[in-house]
Amino acid sequence: MRRRTQVLLAFVLAVLMGPVSCAVCAQEATSLLVTTEPFEVALARHLLASGAKLYSDPTCPANLKQRANFGAQASTLLPLIDCRSQADLCRARGIVAMPTWEIEGQLYPGVRRIHTLAVLSGFKR
Structure with missing residues (x-):
């Protein structure tokens, strides 16, 4: 199973199963997000430097999915x-x-795919 699919599954389980299992799912999702690819880090830095903004609600599953697409390290760089x-x-x-x-x-x-955001923002690797 791909890493992003695993992350999404963990968040969906957290939402469906409620607060009792939420901590377990969040822990699992965090462990899946430890590795961030260099492309995602570079894109997050580019988005921040270019003045892009990500309007969000940190508790919304769709917002969690968008951030999960970037991985743990890059998601901390996003212009939230x-x-x-x-x-x-x-x-x-x-x-x-x-x-x-x-x-x-x-x-x-x-939610936008990483490569879509790269094109929209004019990111050149």
């Missing part, structure tokens, strides 16, 4: 805007779904 604590900012930007990426002023709602 927490729409729970910055609701006025998210409303003002017209954020209606999370996650939503803002890249070069354009909004892209929903």
Whole structure:
């Protein structure tokens, strides 16, 4: 099973099984996210440097999936805007779904594949 599939499965189990098993699933997901590929790290740095933003709710499964796609190390570099604590900012930007990426002023709602984000942001490896 691919690493990203395993991560997604762990998060889905956490959501479906509730708080009792959530800690176990979170621990499993964290262990699966230890390794981050150099491409994901470089892309996360590029997104941050280019002024891109990821509007999110850290507790939402879709947001967790988006961050999991980057791996543990790269996900800490992402330009996150927490729409729970910055609701006025998210409303003002017209954020209606999370996650939503803002890249070069354009909004892209929903979970995006790593390579799609690279193309949208003009990332050159």
